[in-house]
Amino acid sequence: MVCSLPAKSAVCSPDGTKLAAVTEAGVDLFNLSNGAKLLSLAVPGVVLLDWSSTGAYITTAQRPSKQEDGQPAKNIKAWDTATGAVVLELGVKSVNKENWPLLHWAQGDDAAFHGVTNTVHQYSRASGFKTAKKIPIKGVCTFQPCPAPGKQLLAAFIAESKGQPAVATVVDCSGEQPVTISRKSFYRATGASIMWNTPSTACLVMATCETDATNQSYYGESKLHYLPAEAARADDACAVAMPKDGPVHDVQWSPAGDFFVVVAGFMPAKVMLLDNRCKPVYDLGSGPYNIARWNPFGRFLAIAGFGNLPGDVVFYNKLNKGVCKQMGATRSGSAVTASWSPCGRYLLTATTAPRLRVDNNVRVFNYIGDKVCERPFETLLEAAWLPPPPGTTYEDRPPSPERLSAANRCRRVLSSSANKQARTQRSARTRRQRQAEMARQQGMMQRTMKQQRARTVLLLVLQV
Incomplete structure (x- = not known):
């Protein structure tokens, strides 16, 4: 089914059944199976949107504003997608893509978490999101609940301040x-992103600093930390x-x-595969790379x-014990994003505005x-695969x-052609070098003969 909807942006639900489209008047929810509108949320001026882990709730963000009494307006709202009712309202002073989402959902939507000064508030679904459990974490800047059901773990980052080191912790x-x-302290960190692995046995913290102490990077520096x-x-x-x-360009569990893969270093960057205990497993070499993407099965x-960068893409098959074997390579020039299909057999790249x-x-x-497919657009803002339906x-x-056999034969042909071309280039280069050397020697001989004639004439003049 192909349909066109008037919207400034759109986000698909995790279960692939609904689509949330942002309009001037609010947010419209559509059924993806038939395109029917399910309901409309009257919340004008939405700038950011986020689904809960199951798709039962949706969070909207409006630009910060003040009420008549001077207090911040409730610009963060969580909606029940079945009834269209607001289940939670919060007022925040800053809304941007860097700190979004401001409301983090636990796996299964049993609770929602929101960070305030020195505290993380936990709103329970059992209480109708009306009461908050306060989790004191002094100086907390960024946090992320674990994705594993049944575990109540929280990873948090505390920025460096007043001479005190930054801290990453799991509580x-x-x-x-x-x-x-677990806890890890380190310096030169003013921001961070937190990445849990699926079973929630470990997390990675990418700490960033706006300035580079070595003055080698205009974009600051980044370090990666591992917390069990x-x-x-x-x-x-x-x-x-x-x-x-x-710099650390990308990290993906x-x-x-x-396992997790790291793309790091000045160009050409180095790619390394590590296990869930932070031990190096396989070296995938160097190249003009800055992103890594696993297919849904991790194969x-x-x-x-x-x-x-030029847009080179290399495909690997992860074998037993983390050994990786290259399957193929291609180039998608000017691409910006990449994502695997739900079946894990196709990779989509997009060049977007x-x-x-x-x-x-x-x-x-x-x-x-x-x-296997290419489609141009006059203006493309976003492209993504739809999640598989339930x-x-x-x-x-x-x-x-x-x-693989066909790809290997193609690579051998291309490699043979490339080797032949390289040999031809080397032969031509050697021939040019020989010609240049002969010309240099001839020039030296001519200069020597001229010098000898000049000395002969000088001797004759002196004799006379």
């Missing part, structure tokens, strides 16, 4: 007071050793949470260089790098031997 919130499980979420392994908290000096891995105002397009490649399952299949 257990199941009791009346939070209990620290098990008290018995608290001493394993550490700074992740980067494969190369320079595998869907199973047993295929795409390493790419987008934005200001406002990053680029020309040559907007979407391209689809299979897992060995063959382009009840849809895909099988985790290995790469097809026939396709």
